[in-house]
Amino acid sequence: MELLTLSKVEFDYEEELTAIQSKLNSILGVRVKLNKIREIDLEAFYSYDRGQFNAAKIIEAISGECENYHVLLTSVDLFIPIFTYVFGLAKLNGKCAVVSTHRLDNEFYGLPENINQLRDRIVKEVVHELGHLLGLQHCPNYYCVMASSTSVDELDLKGNNYCPDCKTQIVLKNS
Amino acid sequence: MVQSQIKILIVDDDEIVRDSLSAWFKEDGYNVDSCENANEALKKISNTNYDIYFLDIKMPGMDGIELHKRIKNIYPDALVMIITAYASVDTAVKALKDGAFDYITKPFDPDYLSHVVKNAVKQKILTDENLRLKESLQSALPVPEIIGSSKKMQEIKDSIKTVAPTNTTVMIRGESGTGKELVAQSIHLQSERKYSQMVSVNCGAFSESLLESELFGHEKGAFTGALYRRKGKLELADGGTLFLDEIGAIHPKTQVELLRVIETKEFTRVGGSEAIKTDFRIICATNSNLEEDVREGRFREDLYYRIRVYLIELPSLRERISDIPELTQYFIDKYRRKMNKPIEGITQEALDLLMRKNWPGNVRELENAIERAMVVSTGRELTKDDFYFQKDEESQISSGLTLADIEKQHIITVLKENDWNISLAAKILGVDRTTIYHKLKTYGIERP
Ligand SMILES: [Zn+2]
């Protein structure tokens, strides 16, 4: 069974995709299929007021074509109406999620580029959003990938895998 | 979980705000309720004592400011957060003077919001007479196992037990790969701070200005390209433990600043003026001779005495060869589970090889060697042939080489085995890339 499909749109790190994919493979222990999604046009989700793209609407738009779990990678800046930004978004128990690299990149904070770190951050975000799709809420364990992180520092602090409690929950919820 | 015992009430006439905020807090495990106007809120309050309130300033009928006053009359300790648009920040600031906990502007900065809520929860726990809340804080994480029963390691384990529950600053000294971070983690998780995180910074991995930003954070516009505020590790370590690895690599200017933080428990972000209070325990680690750095003026003496309150010296693997069998079995078990390979143990011959070998990269190098051997092994036991270095062994041992010669040869062997990939070789040897480059230069090693 393919558990997770990755796709991309306006994604700036194509050359990193294989590495991201194999990292996800070893964490999740499933085959991660790389899918080039039918190029969706992001224009429709752009807010001229905010200068950002509406993550909730993007998820809504792609959910029609999700068969298995699906995470869309992009490099545009994402928001939802009540928040100034989101790193990613997933609907609890849904099928589709979106992850943006925009604020995961050190250069956004005026720091030198660090591609290894960026790759780790992307992987953590994907595993985190997938956790929501699998029915997990945020985890109080600081080192668990399901810990809530609203800054890259918090993202760097946590691990890239589910803690034992979260793993047990995944099994319970999906059996 | 503590969150499920915290009750939040959101009062806002905007359905999107109610729904999104509720969903966000529920995701964090809080107990959330919401309503669209002040009258409804007052009804709910008469039945339930909420812990944290989010009140929109502008609502039809009674506004958030008036509602805030009413709530405070009933529950003087209520933590009230005012929701406002940029246009009415002035009114919100007035509400602060009337005792509101904080205000947040729409759209919310998720990082700020999460910070505010964590503070409110902390406040709640501190003022709460009910100790059950404290006790129900997340269950402790498992303390990492420190492997080895040699006398040296027994002493280390005893030291950890002694110092962990105190708030004392600890310095851990040991060669690279001896497990300094593991010891730090073990101390942290056996202390009262275990409910907060341990934050690690490798001071040797940053240039002076980057280390400053890493530790202290920076404000938007602090330097060219700093488009966004960034929290530093000192802020993240609040309530927990700050682990500073390679402390000897800190530049003089940053040493002064660090000393000030240790003494005042206060700091400002780079480019900022707001004093931020923080409470953390420091554990430092070094693989260099810090006393020499002090004598030669590279490391401040006052800082040195501040951090060297309790010293733990980790032995190199050479000094505890008797632990190698136990360590080997531990790593075999670890990677058997990880790789799902039916490898149960190791032959005596192979174990002898491991016990004879010189391990400049210490336990980390041993672990990497076993991991690699397990990848290539096809049997139920690891054999001598599964270890990449066994071929070179005899020539090295028999020809009476100096330690430096052996190190040189070993580096060349590992580089050859890995197609001269420096990063990979560094990983296997358990040192960083800079060390490898340095050794290449020292020994005049060149790629053929
Ligand atoms: Zn999340």
Ligand SMILES: [Zn+2]
């Ligand atoms: Zn978890």
